Amino acid sequence: MKWFIFLVGFLLVPLLLFLEGDKRIVPLFHEHQVLITYLKMIIPIAIPTLALFVAWDKDKRDRKREREKEREHEVEEAQKKTEKQKAADDLRKNQARPFFMMSSNHEKLQMITQSGMPAVNIKIISQPKVDNLEIKVTKTIPALLSGEYVHIEENWEKTDWVLLKSETNFGEIVYWVYLPKIMKSYNFIEQEGDILSYDGKEEVSYPYNILMTHKSRFEEEFDFKLEYLNATRKYIENNETNLAIASLTTIIREGDFSKQESIEVLKQISFWFRTNGVYLKESECKRCKQYFLGNLGYESPIPFAHKWYERIAENCFNDPCNVADYTKDLISYFKNSEVDNIDFYTRNIEVYARDCIDDRNKEYTKLLLEKIMRLVI
Structure with missing residues (x-):
């Protein structure tokens, strides 16, 4: 479209000037030969000029397409880099999430992470029954290194559940629910306000309900x-x-x-x-x-x-x-x-x-x- 406008302008503007110009020029030609004379003068100039303009316009459009491709490539590379970094960060977070395990005699609690990172700010709540009375028991552990044991002084065999809350090295909040009577444990993580299981176990509704019922006690019972x-x-x-x-x-x-x-x-x-x-x-x-x-x-x-x-x-x-x-x-x-x-x-x-x-x-x-x-x- 640009070259067409250019061609029309290039031909018409000089023609108008030619026809409306100095009256001393026109008589030099036969009146019926004015247009022919004009074309003979303008075409030798117009053709190479038009070719030059078309080449310039094509080069301009090619450069624009190249710049757009470069920008698209840069955006694509930035997205790939971001996605790659996010995947790496997610992997590190996953590997830093702790798995807690209780010994069969309920005397030792062990923590393991895939990356070897520690779990910190560990808070434990249990509610054992002693002489038919429920006793609230809280315990705090500053940190556990991966593979490290902590000795349990409380009698967890007499409680229906044990709740544990801790943080990962990346600041994620994780929970562990232990059911002593059946000797099963479940791992949960808090993400964007939701509590999700991360240990691959399918039937988690019962421990999940226990956690949601008593989760607020971690804030209420710890100064x-x-x-x-x-x-x-x-x-x-x-x-x-x-x-x-x-x-x-x-x-x-x-x-x-x-x-x-x-x-x-x-x-x-x-x-x-x-x-x-x-x-x-x-x-x-x-x-x-x-x-x-x-x-x-x-x-x-x-x-x-x-x-x-x-x-x-x-x-x-x-x-x-x-x-x-x-x-x-x-x-x-x-x-x-x-x-x-x-x-x-x-x-x-x-x-x-x-x-x-x-x-x-x-x-x-x-x-x-x-x-x-x-x-x-």
């Missing part, structure tokens, strides 16, 4: 800060000082301390790592290496996380003083940023204190812990 402070006090009394340090770090991770309280507690913990001379369990530290790295994130845009990802990848916290430096840098990041929660970054301190060191100077640690408890109570 997280108070419970963990009480647990910290118990750890101190039992000389389990590294667990007391880990317990305080858990409260920071959950955001139940104020920002200033968290900073002050982290300062004391950093000082403890630097001055206490704790003994490093190298094998445990190496076992937790991927967990430490996962909490920082590969190629994180946050300078603190990027710096320590590289350091841990190289030496895996092979000296408690490195953890002191890590904690000091975390304090600086936390203090100078607008974030209110440093969840994943504090998990490294928590797990390192709990699993990777042996405190051989417990009296010194207990004095420092008492100082910390005075700061937050």
Whole structure:
């Protein structure tokens, strides 16, 4: 259409000018030969001009089609990359979802994940019958590494059900329903407000109804800060000082301390790592290496996380003083940023204190812990 308009304009405009132009030009030709003369003059110019215009227009349209193809290709590649990343993220999330198993004698609870990631913030509710009276029992476990056992002190043989709630390393909320009388367990996950089974079992209506009936009790019956402070006090009394340090770090991770309280507690913990001379369990530290790295994130845009990802990848916290430096840098990041929660970054301190060191100077640690408890109570 463009070239047709061009051709019409190219022929008509000069013709009108030719016919309406200077009267001194027209008499030079016989009147009946005006149009013939005009065509003889214009055609030799029009044909190559038209060919040039058509070629230019075709080239323009070709370039436009190429740009559109490039944009479509870029969009398609971006979609493929997004889908690939989502599939990889979904796979990592699936592999981090815990499966809980109870021993046949109801004495040990074990947690396993495909990726080896831990389950954290574990809360357990049971309601055993003792002398025909129902007794509410709650229990909190800061974290379980994959394959790790926890001993069960309560008599679960006398309860109809046991409910467990925990978080994955990616912040997903999962539930475990255990029916002691038939020794069967069921795993559920909370996604966008829905509770879904993820262990492949078909008949889940009964455990699902139990979960939905009592799920609200996880919020009603747990005062997280108070419970963990009480647990910290118990750890101190039992000389389990590294667990007391880990317990305080858990409260920071959950955001139940104020920002200033968290900073002050982290300062004391950093000082403890630097001055206490704790003994490093190298094998445990190496076992937790991927967990430490996962909490920082590969190629994180946050300078603190990027710096320590590289350091841990190289030496895996092979000296408690490195953890002191890590904690000091975390304090600086936390203090100078607008974030209110440093969840994943504090998990490294928590797990390192709990699993990777042996405190051989417990009296010194207990004095420092008492100082910390005075700061937050």
